[in-house]
Amino acid sequence: xxxxxxxxxxxxxxxxxxxxxxxxLVGGIILALSGFNPIQSYGELFKGVFSKPRYIVxxxxxATPVILxxxxxxxxxxxxxxxxxxxxxxxxxxIAASFIGYKIDLPPIIHPIxxxxxxxxxxxxxxxxxxxxKAKFGIHEVITSIMLNWIALYFNNYYVTLPSLKKPNSxxxxxxxxxxxxxxxxxxxxxxxxxxxxRDKIAELKGNVPIVNGVEKPTLFMKLLDTVQDIVxxxxxxxxxxxxxxxxxIVGFIxxxxxxxxxxKGVGINKYAAEAAGINVKKQIIMSxxxxxxxxxxxxxxxxxGMSPNRIITLSLHENYGFNGLSVALIANNNPIACIFSGLLxxxxxxxxxxxxxxxxxxxxxxxxxxxxxxxxxxxxxxFTIIADKLExxxxxxx
Amino acid sequence: MSDIAVEMKGIHKYxxxxxxxxxxxxTVESGTIHSILGENGAGKSTLMSILYGLxxxxxxxxxxxxxxxxxENPSDAIKLGIGMVHQHFMLVExxxxxxxIILGAEITNKFGIIDMKRAxxxxxELSEKYGLYVDPYAKIEDISxxxxxxxxxxxxxxxxxxxLILDEPTAVLTPQEILELIDxxxxxxxxGKTIIIITHKLKxxxxxxxxxxxxxxxxxxxxxxxxxxxxEELASKMVGRKVxxxxxxxxxxxxxxxxxxxxxxxxxxxxxxxxKGLNLEIKRGEIYGVAGVxxxxxxxxxxxxxxxxxxxxGKIKINNKEIQNTTPxxxxxxxxxxxxxxxxxxxxxLDFSVELNSILESFNKPQFSKKSILNxxxxxxxxxxxxxxxxxxxxxxEKTPIRALSGGNQQKLIIAREVFNDPxxxxxxxxxxxxxxxxxxxxxxxxxxxxxxxxxILLVSLELDEIMDVSDTIxxxxxxxxxxxxxxxxxxxxxxxxxxMAGGEN
Numbered sequence: 001x002x003x004x005x006x007x008x009x010x011x012x013x014x015x016x017x018x019x020x021x022x023x024x025l026v027g028g029i030i031l032a033l034s035g036f037n038p039i040q041s042y043g044e045l046f047k048g049v050f051s052k053p054r055y056i057v058x059x060x061x062x063a064t065p066v067i068l069x070x071x072x073x074x075x076x077x078x079x080x081x082x083x084x085x086x087x088x089x090x091x092x093x094x095i096a097a098s099f100i101g102y103k104i105d106l107p108p109i110i111h112p113i114x115x116x117x118x119x120x121x122x123x124x125x126x127x128x129x130x131x132x133x134k135a136k137f138g139i140h141e142v143i144t145s146i147m148l149n150w151i152a153l154y155f156n157n158y159y160v161t162l163p164s165l166k167k168p169n170s171x172x173x174x175x176x177x178x179x180x181x182x183x184x185x186x187x188x189x190x191x192x193x194x195x196x197x198x199r200d201k202i203a204e205l206k207g208n209v210p211i212v213n214g215v216e217k218p219t220l221f222m223k224l225l226d227t228v229q230d231i232v233x234x235x236x237x238x239x240x241x242x243x244x245x246x247x248x249x250i251v252g253f254i255x256x257x258x259x260x261x262x263x264x265k266g267v268g269i270n271k272y273a274a275e276a277a278g279i280n281v282k283k284q285i286i287m288s289x290x291x292x293x294x295x296x297x298x299x300x301x302x303x304x305x306g307m308s309p310n311r312i313i314t315l316s317l318h319e320n321y322g323f324n325g326l327s328v329a330l331i332a333n334n335n336p337i338a339c340i341f342s343g344l345l346x347x348x349x350x351x352x353x354x355x356x357x358x359x360x361x362x363x364x365x366x367x368x369x370x371x372x373x374x375x376x377x378x379x380x381x382x383x384f385t386i387i388a389d390k391l392e393x394x395x396x397x398x399x
Numbered sequence: 400m401s402d403i404a405v406e407m408k409g410i411h412k413y414x415x416x417x418x419x420x421x422x423x424x425x426t427v428e429s430g431t432i433h434s435i436l437g438e439n440g441a442g443k444s445t446l447m448s449i450l451y452g453l454x455x456x457x458x459x460x461x462x463x464x465x466x467x468x469x470x471e472n473p474s475d476a477i478k479l480g481i482g483m484v485h486q487h488f489m490l491v492e493x494x495x496x497x498x499x500i501i502l503g504a505e506i507t508n509k510f511g512i513i514d515m516k517r518a519x520x521x522x523x524e525l526s527e528k529y530g531l532y533v534d535p536y537a538k539i540e541d542i543s544x545x546x547x548x549x550x551x552x553x554x555x556x557x558x559x560x561x562x563l564i565l566d567e568p569t570a571v572l573t574p575q576e577i578l579e580l581i582d583x584x585x586x587x588x589x590x591g592k593t594i595i596i597i598t599h600k601l602k603x604x605x606x607x608x609x610x611x612x613x614x615x616x617x618x619x620x621x622x623x624x625x626x627x628x629x630x631e632e633l634a635s636k637m638v639g640r641k642v643x644x645x646x647x648x649x650x651x652x653x654x655x656x657x658x659x660x661x662x663x664x665x666x667x668x669x670x671x672x673x674x675k676g677l678n679l680e681i682k683r684g685e686i687y688g689v690a691g692v693x694x695x696x697x698x699x700x701x702x703x704x705x706x707x708x709x710x711x712x713g714k715i716k717i718n719n720k721e722i723q724n725t726t727p728x729x730x731x732x733x734x735x736x737x738x739x740x741x742x743x744x745x746x747x748x749l750d751f752s753v754e755l756n757s758i759l760e761s762f763n764k765p766q767f768s769k770k771s772i773l774n775x776x777x778x779x780x781x782x783x784x785x786x787x788x789x790x791x792x793x794x795x796x797e798k799t800p801i802r803a804l805s806g807g808n809q810q811k812l813i814i815a816r817e818v819f820n821d822p823x824x825x826x827x828x829x830x831x832x833x834x835x836x837x838x839x840x841x842x843x844x845x846x847x848x849x850x851x852x853x854x855x856i857l858l859v860s861l862e863l864d865e866i867m868d869v870s871d872t873i874x875x876x877x878x879x880x881x882x883x884x885x886x887x888x889x890x891x892x893x894x895x896x897x898x899x900m901a902g903g904e905n
Contacts, residue, residue: 257775259768266759269750276707276737276745277759278728389415 006388012333015381020331020345023374030369031362041362048355049348054230055355057237061307063347064240065090068247068299069325070332070339070346075251076292077334080268081285085130085145086296087322088152092126093119093297095159097304098312101176102165111179116243116301123297124290126152131289135282141289153318160314172313182306183238195233202229238306244340247295251336254291264288296322330375346371403465404429404562404593405450410459412445412617419445420456423619425612427562429464432584432594434608434625436601436637438835439806442617443597444486447564450595451483452476463562482555483564488547490539497522497535500554525556530586544693545576552583562593569603573692574863574897581607599637599835601630601644602864615639638836646843649851651871653682657855658735658824663713663723665699665879673699675879676713681824681872686846686856688870688887690863692900696879697859698740701828704857705737706730717824731760734823738813738830740859742806746813749802753791754782756801757816785815790841807838814845825849828859843869863893875899 008014028038049059069086076083083089097115106114130148133139160166165173178190188198202225209216218226231237255261266274267284275281299321304310328346332338353367377383405427412420420442427433437443448454450461452470461468463479470476476483490499497519506518519535526533531549539547548568555563565584569577584594584607598604604611604625611628613620613636620636634642658681665674674696681687691697702708704715706727715723717733739745747756758767758778767778782797789811791804801809810830817825827846831839846869850856860866866873867887874881875896883899885891 257773259762259771259773262755262762262773266748266751270744270748272744273746273748273759276705276727276739278726278731280726280728 006391009384009388009391012381015384016331016333016378018384019374019377019381022377023370023372026373027366027370031366036360036362041356041360041366044356044359044362045349045352048352048359052230053227054235055351057231057235059344059347059351060241061236061238061347062351063343064238064244064306065299065303065321066324066328066346067241067244067340067343068302069296069322070328070343071244071248071251071325071336072292072295072299072322073325073329074332074334074336074339075255075295076288077329078255078268079264079284079288079292080271081131081134081141081288081292083127083130083145083289083292083296084142084326085127085148085322086292086325087318087320088145088149089123089127089293089296090300090303090322090325091149091152091156091318093123093300094304095156095300095312096122096297097180097301098173098176099159099165101180101305101310102174105177106179108179111177112182112305115176115180115305116182116298119297119301119304120294121297123300124294127289127293127296128286130293131286134289135285149318149322153315156312157314160312167311170313172309172311175310176305180305181238181310182240182302183236185232185237189233198232199229236307238302240302240306243298243302244343247298248336248340251291251295255336260287296325299325327371327375330378333378402429403427404463405595406462406465407446407450408460408462410446410449411457412442412449412454413457418617420449420617423459423614423617424622425619426622427593427595428610429561429593430588430591431610432588432596432608434596434598434604434611435614436599436604436611436633437614438599438637438837439833441614441637443614444566446614447483447566447595447597450476451481451564477558477560480559480561481564482558482560482562484548484551484555484566484568486567486570488551490547490550492540493538495535496533496537496539496542496550499539499550500557504558522553522557525553529556529583529590531556531583543576545572545579548572548576548580549583561591562595563587565594565596567598568596569598569600573861574893575692575901577603601633604633605630613637634836642836643840644836646840646847646868648847648869651685651850653685653871654853655683656680657683657718658857659714659716660700660704661714661716663700663703663715664711665696665703665708666711667699672711673879674703674710677876677880679874679881679884681855681857683823683855684850684853685871686850686858686869688866688873689857689859689876689881690866690873690896690900691861691876693861695876695900697828697861697876699879700876701737701740701826701859704730704735704826731820735826736760736817736820736822736824737826738810738817738828740828740832742809742813747801747809750800752798753786753801753804753812754778754797756812757782757785757797760816760820785812785819789815791815807834807841810834810838810842814842818845818849822854824855824857826857826859829861830858831860831862831865863896867891867893867896875903877902 024042028042031038031041049055069090072086073083097119100115100118104114126148130141130144133144134141160173167174178186188194206222206225209218209222211217255265263274263279264284264287266279267281271281303321324346328339328343331342331345349367349371353364356362357364403426405425407425410420410423423446425446435443435446445454449456452472452475461470468479491502497515500522501518505513506521508514522535531553533546533549533553568580572580587594596608608625610622611625611633612622615637631644634644660677660679663674663677664672667673677696677700689697703710703723706725706729710723713723714721717735720733722730722733743749748759758781762768762773767774779797785791786797791808791811796804801812830842834842846856846858858866858870870887873885873887873891875883877900882903
């Protein structure tokens with residue numbers, strides 16, 4: 001029996017699930033210590049995510065950028081690079097998307113594609129600089145990318161001041177054009193006329209609500225229509241999540257099935273052996289940063305074209321989309337597909353945390369404690385292996 | 400000689416479910432050199448770690464000088480007069496010899512401050528008494544490996560050790576330093592010390608030890624008087640079957656020169672010349688062995704040939720094509736394959752599976768990938784074929800991370816991979832380092848087979864025996880040049896080579 005448990009404990013997936021549970025447990029203890037009922041609080045958090053379809057959609061929308069920055073970090077990590085610069089790359093991607101989305105007039109469908117590609121290229125090149133410095137001069141990527149994060153922040157704030165871009169009487173630039181948005185059914189909320197038309201259409205489809213015993217009893221179909229209306233008008237529902245899932249699959253494929261992934265991983269694990277085997281180590285480092293940066297930039301592009309306020313604003317601090325990607329990648333054990341789920345967990349905690357605060361007054365910092373504790377235990381997951389070994393030993397001496 | 404210094408009875412040691420030692424006895428008479436012989440992983444280091452208190456046995460008793468001893472940790476062992484010199488030295492690089500020796504047992508004055516003068520004096524006396532000459536003021540990072548080892552021995556003597564355990568002491572030494580070490584050991588014995596030496600090198604056992612305990616796969620095989628057995632007999636006891644210490648090979652049939660180096664100059668990062676105009680020529684169908692003391696330019700020579708570092712001057716030619724200062728990829732494609740010295744650093748990606756390591760140099764070839772997509776079926780079949788042909792164990796290990804394989808099997812995979820490249824020149828640098836006798840036999844046999852197929856082989860080794868055994872032509876490297884090239888025939892002796900290796904007439 002304990003042999004089974006111990007072999008289960010040695011799996012990294014198990015360690016991650018236990019870490020998540022422990023994270024909630026520690027969070028619960030802290031909730032209790034600060035005078036909140038943990039069960040009630042977590043109940044509100046759960047309700048805040050799952051009680052309405054709109055909340056679930058909202059969670060997915062919040063999760064989308066961090067799923068992508070998580071994949072960006074995970075990809076770099078698999079190839080031996082610690083891309084703490086995803087934050088800056090995200091911002092550069094956002095700036096590029098904002099510029100293309102506002103300044104260049106393109107037809108729909110082509111316009112958002114141009115925005116996202118522009119974001120990927122711009123952020124990718126920004127990250128290539130880090131890779132080049134590492135390949136050429138051996139400067140550690142953590143140092144250069146932290147510095148570049150700040151440069152990105154101040155570039156962001158400079159960009160906002162540019163005369164032809166700045167929106168008067170605001171802290172930001174103009175929103176991207178309607179044609180550049182990736183929101184689902186965006187055209188129906190593009191102007192007042194369309195909104196009214198859409199509402200009429202829904203009302204028409206619904207027909208009259210049957211009244212049973214003096215109480216309105218809408219049919220399932222009617223509820224569904226209400227939900228659709230709710231989601232379309234009250235969320236930024238967008239195609240980003242499909243892009244994120246596609247990227248996760250593509251990155252997983254590149255890493256595991258292609259020669260590119262093989263040589264990138266080879267360089268990441270042992271660059272000396274890769275070098276001796278004829279792999280161009282410098283080129284691979286730059287390549288890896290290019291891909292990682294492009295993915296983080298894509299996250300920024302989706303953020304601008306899919307989520308309000310759809311524009312760049314002056315920032316006093318980093319918004320943490322990139323840094324949160326580090327947490328997402330860690331929880332996902334650097335597996336790109338797992339980043340989808342850890343990103344969703346992350347989004348759920350963040351979004352549900354707001355509900356916890358509005359319902360019970362629980363400070364949202366408690367969510368940061370939960371996330372921090374999860375990562376803390378993942379960082380010490382060796383401890384689960386040690387426990388497993390102890391269990392095995394116990395089994396042996398009983399024999 | 401009836402005094403028994405160390406007696407270990409019925410020692411059992413398990414690591415998890417793995418039985419490292421099973422009912423092993425050891426009896427060491429005081430005032431003798433006792434060797435413990437066994438292949439890598441046989442359990443000899445584990446046995447000594449138990450004696451030194453690093454591991455606790457599950458069963459068994461230890462008697463020191465006739466008294467039952469309880470050794471829970473190294474300080475218990477030190478109190479009982481046991482000292483151990485580890486294979487990897489435990490020295491602080493940027494402290495002086497004196498500081499290293501007294502570390503943890505400092506001589507202090509009445510204010511509790513280290514009395515360096517007295518400490519230095521004590522160490523000088525100690526080193527003169529046993530002929531362990533060291534410079535007490537030198538920093539560890541500035542002295543040779545041989546001298547570092549003497550510091551380690553002094554450290555144990557300084558702590559009052561009467562029983563010295565030396566773990567693979569000759570692995571890092573040059574032939575001359577080995578002779579010095581044997582001298583030192585004999586002097587220590589004359590002074591009444593007892594020495595236990597762990598090794599798998601038979602020649603040194605023959606030269607120094609009186610008794611030998613042979614361990615194989617955690618079991619005691621035999622305890623013998625060394626003089627009664629030949630090297631071959633000792634080897635077969637260690638391996639468990641008859642072994643051939645000297646390779647059978649026919650005379651070389653060298654053809655045309657295929658590989659040549661002209662006036663090669665390589666500088667290190669400080670701008671000092673490490674190779675000073677080196678010349679050599681290798682023909683098809685011959686094994687060219689580079690003999691030399693470590694640090695005379697072997698590393699720079701290999702890195703320059705494989706384009707892992709830059710050459711300042713000179714030409715390196717294969718098939719009349721110059722390859723110096725190109726890329727490792729170009730070197731490979733020009734027909735040079737290399738078995739690197741440090742297989743964990745240069746040869747393998749330890750976290751990759753066996754099959755992924757097998758294609759490290761050829762993953763881009765159409766056989767293994769089309770349009771950048773890896774063909775896992777082909778890779779798997781290829782790895783299987785290598786595993787079968789080169790008898791890489793455990794069976795069906797193609798999906799296992801190569802980290803989990805023994806050193807000998809890792810090396811076999813590297814050799815299989817390089818031979819598969821079908822190179823014109825096969826470079827083997829210290830190809831048998833850390834391998835046991837069975838694997839060494841295999842490596843040497845493969846090199847000779849490749850030679851017989853008409854390939855040129857460049858063998859670089861610090862083990863003179865290996866050079867003399869395998870090579871057809873020997874080039875002695877000293878201070879960055881080949882100072883002597885000679886045909887390997889019966890006129891070549893270790894003394895002669897040693898003379899050239901030490902600089903000869905220069």
